[in-house]
Structure formats: C-alpha cells, structure tokens
Amino acid sequence: MTRPRNDTFLRALMRQPTDYTPLWLMRQAGRYLPEYRETRARAGNFMGLCTSPAFATEVTLQPLARYELDAAILFSDILTVPDAMGLGLYFAEGEGPKFERPLREEWAIRDLEAPDPAGKLRYVMDAVAEIRRALDNSVPLIGFSGSPYTLACYMIEGGASDDFRRIKTMLYERPDLLHHVLDVNARAVTAYLNAQIESGAQAVMIFDTWGGSLSHAAYREFSLAYMQQIVAGLTREKDGERVPVIVFTKGGGLWLEAIADIGCDALGLDWTVDIGQARERVGSRVALQGNLDPSVLFATPDVVAREATRVLERFGSGPGHVFNLGHGISQFTPPENVTTLVETVHSVSRKMRAGA
Numbered sequence: 001m002t003r004p005r006n007d008t009f010l011r012a013l014m015r016q017p018t019d020y021t022p023l024w025l026m027r028q029a030g031r032y033l034p035e036y037r038e039t040r041a042r043a044g045n046f047m048g049l050c051t052s053p054a055f056a057t058e059v060t061l062q063p064l065a066r067y068e069l070d071a072a073i074l075f076s077d078i079l080t081v082p083d084a085m086g087l088g089l090y091f092a093e094g095e096g097p098k099f100e101r102p103l104r105e106e107w108a109i110r111d112l113e114a115p116d117p118a119g120k121l122r123y124v125m126d127a128v129a130e131i132r133r134a135l136d137n138s139v140p141l142i143g144f145s146g147s148p149y150t151l152a153c154y155m156i157e158g159g160a161s162d163d164f165r166r167i168k169t170m171l172y173e174r175p176d177l178l179h180h181v182l183d184v185n186a187r188a189v190t191a192y193l194n195a196q197i198e199s200g201a202q203a204v205m206i207f208d209t210w211g212g213s214l215s216h217a218a219y220r221e222f223s224l225a226y227m228q229q230i231v232a233g234l235t236r237e238k239d240g241e242r243v244p245v246i247v248f249t250k251g252g253g254l255w256l257e258a259i260a261d262i263g264c265d266a267l268g269l270d271w272t273v274d275i276g277q278a279r280e281r282v283g284s285r286v287a288l289q290g291n292l293d294p295s296v297l298f299a300t301p302d303v304v305a306r307e308a309t310r311v312l313e314r315f316g317s318g319p320g321h322v323f324n325l326g327h328g329i330s331q332f333t334p335p336e337n338v339t340t341l342v343e344t345v346h347s348v349s350r351k352m353r354a355g356a
C-alpha cells in the first residue's frame with residue numbers, strides 16, 4: 001500500500017510529529033452541503049447513496065473538494081450491519097433510522113448470525129475500493145463501524161430511543177441474551193472492519209454513540225469488553241503500514257483511562273471533556289481525536305476561530321492530536337464556517353509549532 005501524499009492524519013494517530021494538526025469532521029459528507037442534497041435526490045434516498053459505489057464515492061469526495069480536509073471517511077452507515085443480518089433497515093422521513101424486524105423474541109436472538117462481509121455487505125467493500133481509486137493516494141481513507149452495544153441499541157429498540165427502555169430491561173433481566181447479541185455483533189464488526197481494511201481502508205473508527213448511556217459497571221461489561229474483543233481481532237498492519245484504530249464513546253469522558261487500555265491507537269473525545277486534562281490522563285498510550293462542540297459552528301466565524309484555537313491550545317504542543325468535532329456536524333451548519341474552521345486549525349497549529 002503506497003502511503004498517501006498527505007499522511008498527516010495517519011502520523012498524528014501514531015503520535016508522530018506533524019507540521020500542523022490534521023483535521024476531518026464526523027459526518028463531513030452530509031445534509032449541510034447543498035451538493036450532497038442534490039446527489040441524494042438523484043440517488044432517490046440515503047440508502048440509494050450507500051448501496052451504489054459510484055454515488056458513495058461521489059459524496060465521500062464532496063467535502064474534500066470544498067475544504068482542505070486531511071482524511072476521507074467512507075460514506076455509509078453503521079446500521080448496514082444489522083440490515084445485512086435481516087432486520088430490514090429503513091429511514092422514515094424526519095424520524096431517523098428504523099428496523100422492520102427489531103430483535104424482540106428470544107428465538108430471533110438465538111437465530112442471529114454475523115453476516116459474511118463478502119455477501120450482503122459487498123456493496124460497502126466495493127465502495128471502499130472505488131473511493132480509494134478516486135482518492136489516488138491524496139489523503140487516507142477511514143473505514144468505520146458501530147460498536148456492538150450501539151448497534152444492539154438500534155436492533156433491540158427498533159430505532160432511536162430516549163430512554164433505551166427495551167435494551168436496558170434486557171440488560172438487567174436477561175443479561176445472557178444481551179451478551180449473545182453483543183458477541184454476534186462483535187464477530188460481525190471484526191469481520192466487517194477487516195474486510196474494509198482488505199478493500200483499502202487505511203484507518204478504522206468504532207462509533208460507540210450510546211455507550212455513554214450505561215452505568216459505570218455496565219459500560220465495561222456490555223460495551224467496552226466487546227470493543228476490546230474487536231480491537232484484538234483487527235488487522236493492524238497492511239502491506240507494511242500500520243492501520244490505526246480509533247475508539248469513540250460519546251459521553252465516555254469518565255472512562256478514558258479504561259478505553260485507552262483496550263489496545264486502540266486513538267480515543268475520540270466528545271466536547272464535555274477538557275482535551276488537555278484528557279491528555280494528562282491517558283499519557284502517551286494513545287492519540288486523541290476531537291473535541292470541538294459541533295454547535296460552535298452555528299456561531300459567527302470569529303467565534304469559530306476562537307473556539308478552535310482554544311481546543312488547540314488546551315491540547316498544547318507535542319504530537320498525537322487529530323482535530324475533529326465532538327460529534328457529527330449538524331445539517332444546519334453554514335458551510336462557510338467549515339472553511340473558517342479548517343483554515344484556523346491549519347494555520348494556528350502551524351504557528352504553535354513554529355513558536356515551540
């Protein structure tokens with residue numbers, strides 16, 4: 001695998017020195033961009049984008065054409081995996097993702113199987129390969145998956161939830177059943193991420209969006225343990241290059257030391273933690289990715305520049321920072337503010353290194 005011309009992102013994940021702080025944005029291809037909405041209309045709907053490698057490639061590249069981002073992320077969704085398990089993913093207009101056949105019965109849970117990534121998920125691997133060809137080694141490509149627990153939330157609730165009543169009832173009443181779902185999910189995610197790496201993903205990220213809703217003890221038992229199982233099973237080197245793994249638990253600020261110990265290369269941080277304190281807590285074990293509040297992008301450009309500078313200063317000098325938002329970019333973000341953000345992060349971090 002040839003190294004990308006701009007490998008700043010990969011170097012930062014491996015805590016090597018870089019000329020500036022690299023950045024990419026969670027959900028960088030999405031509804032805040034008019035060109036995304038236009039392509040989605042041509043594809044018919046969101047799943048039409050995901051299942052066509054040509055459309056997925058087109059929208060993956062859109063934010064990179066506008067902004068000097070340091071990484072591309074595969075355009076897809078975490079829920080492709082439970083869809084391939086037969087749960088029937090659909091998007092109801094304005095309601096987010098839903099499953100036609102949520103996991104509610106014990107027999108359905110016992111029947112659950114990890115899908116072969118070369119089967120129903122083939123379209124994802126084809127998209128990864130096509131995006132890599134289109135990127136032509138300009139910047140690295142990130143592959144991703146949901147965490148076993150976050151996938152289970154959607155699989156058991158059947159969609160988004162405010163209180164996670166069904167999955168938490170199962171967690172406390174029938175932990176054996178939930179452990180079975182999580183074990184199948186962990187095996188599915190390991191195979192899915194390894195297939196993405198085989199198809200050309202140069203780093204991978206595990207999104208644990210709902211791990212932060214768990215109790216202190218339950219987080220370790222029902223989310224972290226399964227992410228650790230995945231990390232242990234991932235391909236970590238491809239064609240002589242390290243394939244870094246980023247783990248992001250939204251709301252996981254209290255557990256950073258424990259997450260840093262599962263063997264990943266980097267931690268994603270939401271905006272509730274101070275990145276300087278996070279750095280002191282995890283030391284040199286992992287790189288950090290984050291942690292600007294996405295809502296900062298609703299404010300004026302001078303506020304965007306001030307708040308981005310604050311994150312850079314709180315991280316301080318030295319290697320191991322990938323700038324990002326603490327969660328996905330909002331569809332209501334003015335696209336010009338992203339220009340300000342990218343320029344600020346690049347120029348301020350260059351100056352900080354020159355002054356150091």
Ligand code: CP3
Nearest residue numbers: 026027028029030046073074075076077078096207209328
């Ligand atoms: O970052 C990127 O540009 C890559 C694409 C990406 C999408 N989903 C595209 C998407 C990634 C990395 C995801 C991950 C994802 N999907 C997560 C974990 C990250 C997070 O945000 O916490 C979760 C929980 C999902 C499940 C999901 N998919 C939800 C909750 C929604 C609805 C959210 C919304 O904004 O309406 C989706 C749909 C979705 N996935 C969209 C995009 C661009 C919006 C679909 C549209 O065009 O209407």
